Amino acid sequence: MLELLFLYTVLFLPSIQLSAQETNAADAVPVFLNGEAQVVPGFNDPDTWIREDLWVETDFDTDGDGRPDRMHVDVTRPWQTENGTLKLPVVYNSSPYFAGTASTARRYFWDPRQELGDVPPERTHPPEIVRTGTRPVISTAHVADWVPRGFIVVHSSAPGTGLSDGSPTIGGANEALAPKAVIDWLCGRAKGYKERTGDEEVFAFWCSGKVGMTGTSYNGTIPLAAATTGVEGLEAIIPVAPNTSYYHYYRSNGLVRHPGGWMGEDIDVLYDFIHSGDESKREYSNSVYRDGEFADGMDRIHGDWNDFWAERDYLLDMKPMKAAMLMSHGFNDWNVMPIHSYRIYAAAKEMGIPVQLYYHQNGHGGPPPFSMMNRWFTRYLFGIENNVEKDPRVWIVREDDTPSNPTPYLDYPNPEASPVMLYPAKGAPSRGGLSTTPLHKQGAETLVDNYSFTGSALAQAEKTEHRLIYVSPVLQDSIHISGIPSVKIRLSSSKPAANLSVWLVSLPWNDGRRAKITDNIITRGWADPQNYRSLSESVPLEPGKFYDISFDLMPDDQVIPAGQQVGFMIFSSDRDFTLWPEPGTELSIDLDSSLLQLPVVGGNKAWEKAIIAGK
Ligand SMILES: [Ca+2]
Numbered sequence: 001m002l003e004l005l006f007l008y009t010v011l012f013l014p015s016i017q018l019s020a021q022e023t024n025a026a027d028a029v030p031v032f033l034n035g036e037a038q039v040v041p042g043f044n045d046p047d048t049w050i051r052e053d054l055w056v057e058t059d060f061d062t063d064g065d066g067r068p069d070r071m072h073v074d075v076t077r078p079w080q081t082e083n084g085t086l087k088l089p090v091v092y093n094s095s096p097y098f099a100g101t102a103s104t105a106r107r108y109f110w111d112p113r114q115e116l117g118d119v120p121p122e123r124t125h126p127p128e129i130v131r132t133g134t135r136p137v138i139s140t141a142h143v144a145d146w147v148p149r150g151f152i153v154v155h156s157s158a159p160g161t162g163l164s165d166g167s168p169t170i171g172g173a174n175e176a177l178a179p180k181a182v183i184d185w186l187c188g189r190a191k192g193y194k195e196r197t198g199d200e201e202v203f204a205f206w207c208s209g210k211v212g213m214t215g216t217s218y219n220g221t222i223p224l225a226a227a228t229t230g231v232e233g234l235e236a237i238i239p240v241a242p243n244t245s246y247y248h249y250y251r252s253n254g255l256v257r258h259p260g261g262w263m264g265e266d267i268d269v270l271y272d273f274i275h276s277g278d279e280s281k282r283e284y285s286n287s288v289y290r291d292g293e294f295a296d297g298m299d300r301i302h303g304d305w306n307d308f309w310a311e312r313d314y315l316l317d318m319k320p321m322k323a324a325m326l327m328s329h330g331f332n333d334w335n336v337m338p339i340h341s342y343r344i345y346a347a348a349k350e351m352g353i354p355v356q357l358y359y360h361q362n363g364h365g366g367p368p369p370f371s372m373m374n375r376w377f378t379r380y381l382f383g384i385e386n387n388v389e390k391d392p393r394v395w396i397v398r399e400d401d402t403p404s405n406p407t408p409y410l411d412y413p414n415p416e417a418s419p420v421m422l423y424p425a426k427g428a429p430s431r432g433g434l435s436t437t438p439l440h441k442q443g444a445e446t447l448v449d450n451y452s453f454t455g456s457a458l459a460q461a462e463k464t465e466h467r468l469i470y471v472s473p474v475l476q477d478s479i480h481i482s483g484i485p486s487v488k489i490r491l492s493s494s495k496p497a498a499n500l501s502v503w504l505v506s507l508p509w510n511d512g513r514r515a516k517i518t519d520n521i522i523t524r525g526w527a528d529p530q531n532y533r534s535l536s537e538s539v540p541l542e543p544g545k546f547y548d549i550s551f552d553l554m555p556d557d558q559v560i561p562a563g564q565q566v567g568f569m570i571f572s573s574d575r576d577f578t579l580w581p582e583p584g585t586e587l588s589i590d591l592d593s594s595l596l597q598l599p600v601v602g603g604n605k606a607w608e609k610a611i612i613a614g615k
């Protein structure tokens with residue numbers, strides 16, 4: 001590739017007399033090489049950076065004081081921007097975590113020991129957060145990466161956190177309107193003030209009018225939230241492991257289903273976890289949001305979809321969005337699961353928004369390689385034509401790739417993947433088979449719910465009544481799964497309510513020599529059989545009557561090596577994710593009417609080849 005060197009030109013250069021060294025620094029401008037912003041010596045001395053804070057006024061009032069809420073903002077910029085001629089783009093990062101968080105001791109979470117359909121046991125709130133931090137610096141995140149490369153870095157505390165007014169609403173409208181207001185201020189359309197309550201204005205005279213946002217997890221959700229407002233000037237976002245729907249975070253197909261690693265967490269727990277804002281406003285916020293809107297809407301009894309959750313799903317708000325999006329996620333992120341990114345990627349692609357997806361095989365977090373982010377922001381914030389939009393749309397860190405050298409693909413799911421239908425063959429309480437041809441007259445097999453066994457113990461058990469598992473022949477050749485597996489299960493329950501969990505596993509289980517235990521969990525999914533008709537209405541099951549339940553498992557892209565078997569495991573309560581009702585509920589599965597649909601690169605041919613090769 002040709003190495004191209006660009007200089008970012010400014011209209012006016014400072015005319016004051018300076019020594020030779022100072023002249024060089026004073027003349028510093030962004031420099032680009034291979035389509036990426038480079039470290040510029042004149043921007044590279046943190047001691048010379050200007051750090052300031054201010055408050056941006058929004059047009060909402062979510063703390064009930066009758067005044068528009070102001071957001072606390074900090075700015076870190078090269079001193080050369082002070083003269084008003086050098087204008088630079090902004091990398092903006094907003095978070096509810098900057099000023100401290102509450103205890104995550106499990107006694108402050110919901111108790112998962114709850115009978116399905118019952119009112120949950122009371123929850124104890126954690127001690128209130130003692131706000132931390134000193135002005136003017138809210139955070140130093142991303143500063144060392146971007147300021148030396150000619151970007152200005154801006155942070156803001158989310159509503160109701162730190163020194164920002166308002167209330168946390170956990171995905172409510174103000175969490176999109178707050179970053180929008182900050183971007184409006186950066187672009188000269190909203191008012192910024194030196195103090196939280198004063199009248200002295202501050203202007204972003206140093207901003208080029210081009211803003212990008214990035215962050216991980218909640219901090220990756222906020223860029224998407226801002227982008228859904230369609231705010232002018234937000235040119236590009238890089239959300240890393242964003243939560244794009246609070247329903248998909250705390251519920252699954254009608255079921256109360258916790259984020260992995262956070263048993264008992266729910267939306268009100270997250271509210272308590274971040275609520276570090278003004279002590280004098282907390283009582284108001286608690287009563288209106290946590291104990292009001294949330295308590296009324298979150299429905300921890302049924303787990304059903306409703307307006308409360310719809311308001312907190314960014315997929316439904318995407319119409320105005322136009323920011324170019326590079327998104328990153330791990331296929332083994334069982335906290336914010338990979339569907340969160342995929343659904344937004346698919347919609348953005350459909351809308352014609354420039355979009356790229358970087359998927360890796362690890363857990364929560366994990367940004368794209370820095371040079372990929374740099375190319376993205378250089379193209380969309382500096383306007384350097386580096387052709388990033390012509391790069392492959394999808395990058396996947398293959399099992400033996402390093403994170404910085406992912407494999408490019410035309411799209412995700414892999415365009416060459418097609419569904420393979422796999423049918424369970426009876427075998428309970430041992431392992432049954434998995435057939436490519438439909439089977440007949442097998443009848444039903446029954447499992448007994450018992451949350452005291454983990455899914456991984458159940459998958460490894462040779463024989464147990466607490467799960468049903470159907471495994472493929474030993475693969476003679478590797479298979480490449482790419483896409484969203486789905487299941488159809490016809491079941492009856494001995495009680496009016498039951499959890500339903502499905503894991504796809506790779507057997508034999510990791511014997512300790514392989515790198516990651518997550519290799520064995522291909523993907524998984526959860527559903528409430530009571531929602532067989534509708535996601536928004538739970539209907540008690542008639543014991544003994546069979547119902548058809550269909551749902552998707554989490555998206556995946558994984559190569560299963562030769563020597564392994566693919567296992568389709570059906571069980572009831574999942575100790576690591578679902579509620580823990582009293583053990584004993586029996587689920588019977590009608591095998592002839594149940595199936596797994598597995599997207600495999602090369603489809604049936606590849607699957608058959610893997611099964612019969614070597615025979
Ligand atoms: Ca207010």
Ligand SMILES: [Ca+2]
Pocket residue numbers: 253254255302303304528530531537538
């Ligand atoms: Ca339900």
